[in-house]
Amino acid sequence: MTASKLKHAALMLFTESGYEGTSMSQIAKAVGIKTPSIYAHFESKEQLFLALVEDVIREDCGQFLKIVNQTADWPPLERVRAAFHYYSGHGEPTLEKSFLKRTIMVPPRHLRDRLRQDFDGHERFLTSHLAPLIQGCMTHGDELDEEEEKRLLALFYALVDGLIVERELYEKELFLERQEQLWNWFCKAITCKRG
Numbered sequence: 032m033t034a035s036k037l038k039h040a041a042l043m044l045f046t047e048s049g050y051e052g053t054s055m056s057q058i059a060k061a062v063g064i065k066t067p068s069i070y071a072h073f074e075s076k077e078q079l080f081l082a083l084v085e086d087v088i089r090e091d092c093g094q095f096l097k098i099v100n101q102t103a104d105w106p107p108l109e110r111v112r113a114a115f116h117y118y119s120g121h122g123e124p125t126l127e128k129s130f131l132k133r134t135i136m137v138p139p140r141h142l143r144d145r146l147r148q149d150f151d152g153h154e155r156f157l158t159s160h161l162a163p164l165i166q167g168c169m170t171h172g173d174e175l176d177e178e179e180e181k182r183l184l185a186l187f188y189a190l191v192d193g194l195i196v197e198r199e200l201y202e203k204e205l206f207l208e209r210q211e212q213l214w215n216w217f218c219k220a221i222t223c224k225r226g
Contacts, residue, residue, distance in 0.1 A: 033072075038086065040062045041083060042126055042127070043061070045083065049137055049139075050076075053076075054076075055069055077141075083130065084134060085149065087127045088149060088150075088153045092157075095160065098114060108222065111164045114161060115187070115191060115214055118191040118195075119213075165180065165187070194209070197209060
């Protein structure tokens with residue numbers, strides 16, 4: 032029995048039933064072992080859950096960097112658009128993205144502070160790559176000051192977070208229409224003349 036099999040089973044169960052709704056015995060049953068065998072790999076359900084959060088964030092950062100690198104020769108606005116679509120719901124959601132979304136929306140109460148640290152680090156990483164892309168979208172020789180850059184980044188995150196929720200609520204056609212409307216609005220915000 033490997034830790035990776037346990038992680039995969041736990042990922043599916045945590046995504047489906049949440050942290051509180053998943054027991055170690057359910058995870059053990061899903062991989063065909065007795066519950067005590069899990070503890071050879073993970074000290075607790077909490078440790079297993081946090082390991083999954085770290086893995087999923089690391090994978091997401093890798094996917095985002097892949098987009099940044101693959102679009103290196105694109106115009107800055109198209110690069111921001113690729114990031115916007117990746118984070119607001121491009122293609123079918125993966126198990127990992129669904130797990131991350133559920134964890135963000137309904138974090139285990141006793142892990143909230145720890146998860147805030149993890150998500151803050153994740154956002155700082157994304158911002159370090161998004162900020163220069165947004166800065167590159169300025170027209171007319173404008174340059175964003177620090178406060179305006181922060182506002183635009185906050186707007187980016189708020190829009191994609193909102194769209195993640197809307198993706199669950201609305202039919203695909205309506206979701207895609209709203210995604211495009213919000214992109215067009217954000218596009219105007221980052222390309223309008225300052226001053």
